[in-house]
Amino acid sequence: MTKKWTQSQVREGRSVSPDLFNQELRAQQSSITTLDRTQLPGSFVDEARLKDYALHQVWFDERVGTGEQTNEVDTGVPAAAWESSTIQTSRGGWRTLVETTLTGFKGGSLFVEWSANVYVNNIFSYGLNDGRPGTPNYMGMRILVNGVNIGERRGGGYHQQCRIFGSQLMAPGNLSLVLQWRDAEQSQDAASTTSSGDRMPFAHLWNNRWLAIARYR
Amino acid sequence: MSRLTQPPVLDGDDINAASLNDRFAQFTQSGTLDSFNARDAAFDLPQFKTGAGRPITPEMATTTIGYNLWKHSAYNTYTGQSTGAAPYVVQDGTPADTVLSLGAAGWTINPDEHLLRVYWDLSVRPRWEGTKPWNGGALYFTLPQSGGGTVNVFSGYGCWAFWLQWDITSNGLTNFVNVPSQLDFNTVVTGTRGGNALSACSSTSVVQNALEYGDLIDNGKFTSTPVDTPVGWTSVDGAWFYAPTPSSVTVYGLRVVFSGPFGAHNAGGANYLVRNDSVASTARLDTQAGTLQAMYMRVK
Numbered sequence: 208m209t210k211k212w213t214q215s216q217v218r219e220g221r222s223v224s225p226d227l228f229n230q231e232l233r234a235q236q237s238s239i240t241t242l243d244r245t246q247l248p249g250s251f252v253d254e255a256r257l258k259d260y261a262l263h264q265v266w267f268d269e270r271v272g273t274g275e276q277t278n279e280v281d282t283g284v285p286a287a288a289w290e291s292s293t294i295q296t297s298r299g300g301w302r303t304l305v306e307t308t309l310t311g312f313k314g315g316s317l318f319v320e321w322s323a324n325v326y327v328n329n330i331f332s333y334g335l336n337d338g339r340p341g342t343p344n345y346m347g348m349r350i351l352v353n354g355v356n357i358g359e360r361r362g363g364g365y366h367q368q369c370r371i372f373g374s375q376l377m378a379p380g381n382l383s384l385v386l387q388w389r390d391a392e393q394s395q396d397a398a399s400t401t402s403s404g405d406r407m408p409f410a411h412l413w414n415n416r417w418l419a420i421a422r423y424r
Numbered sequence: 425m426s427r428l429t430q431p432p433v434l435d436g437d438d439i440n441a442a443s444l445n446d447r448f449a450q451f452t453q454s455g456t457l458d459s460f461n462a463r464d465a466a467f468d469l470p471q472f473k474t475g476a477g478r479p480i481t482p483e484m485a486t487t488t489i490g491y492n493l494w495k496h497s498a499y500n501t502y503t504g505q506s507t508g509a510a511p512y513v514v515q516d517g518t519p520a521d522t523v524l525s526l527g528a529a530g531w532t533i534n535p536d537e538h539l540l541r542v543y544w545d546l547s548v549r550p551r552w553e554g555t556k557p558w559n560g561g562a563l564y565f566t567l568p569q570s571g572g573g574t575v576n577v578f579s580g581y582g583c584w585a586f587w588l589q590w591d592i593t594s595n596g597l598t599n600f601v602n603v604p605s606q607l608d609f610n611t612v613v614t615g616t617r618g619g620n621a622l623s624a625c626s627s628t629s630v631v632q633n634a635l636e637y638g639d640l641i642d643n644g645k646f647t648s649t650p651v652d653t654p655v656g657w658t659s660v661d662g663a664w665f666y667a668p669t670p671s672s673v674t675v676y677g678l679r680v681v682f683s684g685p686f687g688a689h690n691a692g693g694a695n696y697l698v699r700n701d702s703v704a705s706t707a708r709l710d711t712q713a714g715t716l717q718a719m720y721m722r723v724k
Contacts, residue, residue, distance in 0.1 A: 225433040244468045253473035254482070254722070258458040262467065263480055265539055265723035269665060270605065273623040275695065282693070286614075287562040288579065289622075289688045289695040322663040324630050326688075330565070330577050330650075335642040366583050368629035370663050398644030402566045402574045413622045413695070414629075418541075418665060420721075424464045 264421040266309050271415040276388065278302040283406040289326065291411035292390065294399040301349070305386040305417060314379035315423040317357075319350050321386050322370040325363040326411040334396025344391040346410060351385040352377065384419060388412055481721040483531050489514045489522040489680060490546055490713040496657060499549075504685050504707030507618035507699050508610055511587075511681035514546060514711060523679040524716045528595045530676040531720050535669045538720050542588060542627075544680050545661035546714035550584055550633035551654065553706045558582055558634055561700035563687045570645040577650045578636035584684030584709050585609065585697060586660055588627040591677040600679055603627050604666065609699060614689055619698030628697070629662040631655075633685055633707065657712070667723070678718055684709060
């Protein structure tokens with residue numbers, strides 16, 4: 208493995224002083240005390256040589272609970288519907304689906320991916336009195352790391368699969384990861400019940416899973 | 425460890441071989457590479473091993489699935505299925521099943537070491553034969569009309585469902601089964617209709633199969649006939665990952681399968697995606713092309 212002298216080359220008969228050595232050693236701290244790419248041969252980094260968490264780390268949840276959001280579960284919906292968010296249960300704003308800690312983050316690039324199927328009720332999105340230009344309802348999704356939004360999407364407007372991801376350079380230390388959803392608020396023209404009095408479902412997320420990958424510097 | 429721990433050379437110190445050797449001996453690299461002895465940005469692509477022993481992401485594979493004709497001038501068409509049916513496999517123009525082979529040796533995914541990640545997409549067009557056929561199934565809400573009476577409106581739950589199957593037997597790729605925590609929607613849930621609890625849909629993605637909404641709804645009441653618009657060509661995609669526990673699993677191939685039409689149902693505190701057998705014969709799904717990609721990566 209090559210080491211590079213970056214200050215001077217010692218020659219026969221040259222006078223030396225203590226500081227000459229200090230300068231030499233100090234100058235090499237970046238290239239000798241730790242290895243850089245000029246000192247490593249090609250195809251050198253493999254599974255066997257890498258210590259765990261040397262270059263990357265992965266956190267994940269293959270399925271968040273049963274996969275469904277449980278922030279708002281209204282049991283008064285019709286049989287041919289899902290127990291989910293209704294006007295009667297909706298708290299509005301961002302609801303937290305996942306709140307966890309990415310333990311052992313060592314500094315570098317963080318990538319977070321969240322996927323889910325979403326259901327959004329758009330039957331009432333074009334109302335006579337709502338003052339909006341027929342804007343479809345949708346499911347907002349966002350990813351917060353240490354309270355900072357690193358990815359947000361307007362999200363699905365139908366019954367469909369959605370995926371959102373974000374990445375950010377982060378300083379070393381445990382990270383707080385929060386995944387949140389927010390459905391479009393219903394207007395006064397949205398019916399709160401069916402004609403038989405069952406509550407009208409408006410939003411749901413299911414098959415939720417997330418993945419976070421750290422690539423350390 | 426390679427960090428310098430010797431104090432600096434000071435005025436009056438002896439400069440001798442032992443002193444210098446102590447310092448330079450610390451430059452010797454030993455042990456495993458880690459963030460302590462590898463400098464920031466120490467590794468670039470040439471340093472990463474390829475082939476067997478590849479770090480971080482040992483293997484990746486991708487293939488085109490479906491009918492690969494991007495002009496959409498020709499496509500495959502499938503009719504809705506009833507309870508008990510085996511799902512359709514995404515097919516090419518032949519039509520023959522399209523699958524992702526992971527090689528003769530397959531990929532061995534180890535617990536607490538690897539994560540299998542699968543991503544796919546497919547161009548599809550859900551549609552129906554006839555006029556509002558979903559009103560013959562459990563796919564609508566009954567809502568009040570302005571001036572009295574009621575009207576049936578598509579609930580939005582109606583969909584086609586797509587999920588993943590894998591072959592963990594051999595690279596013959598003749599033994600595909602559903603991936604873990606994914607069932608086939610044939611367990612009877614209500615009446616004679618099969619379905620899955622949403623918790624048994626681990627790899628399922630859906631695409632809505634009709635669009636119907638109210639035109640100028642007035643305080644929750646319909647003032648006119650609900651408006652229908654074709655879904656048209658759209659896409660469906662999936663993202664699934666799996667970490668085996670407690671044993672390793674060797675995966676030889678993957679494929680995307682689908683069925684429909686499905687709708688919502690709840691009972692006993694659980695939500696289900698259930699078949700709509702009574703209107704299945706009128707549901708259609710046109711499919712075009714997409715991709716199926718898989719990788720497995722080390723988690724540490």
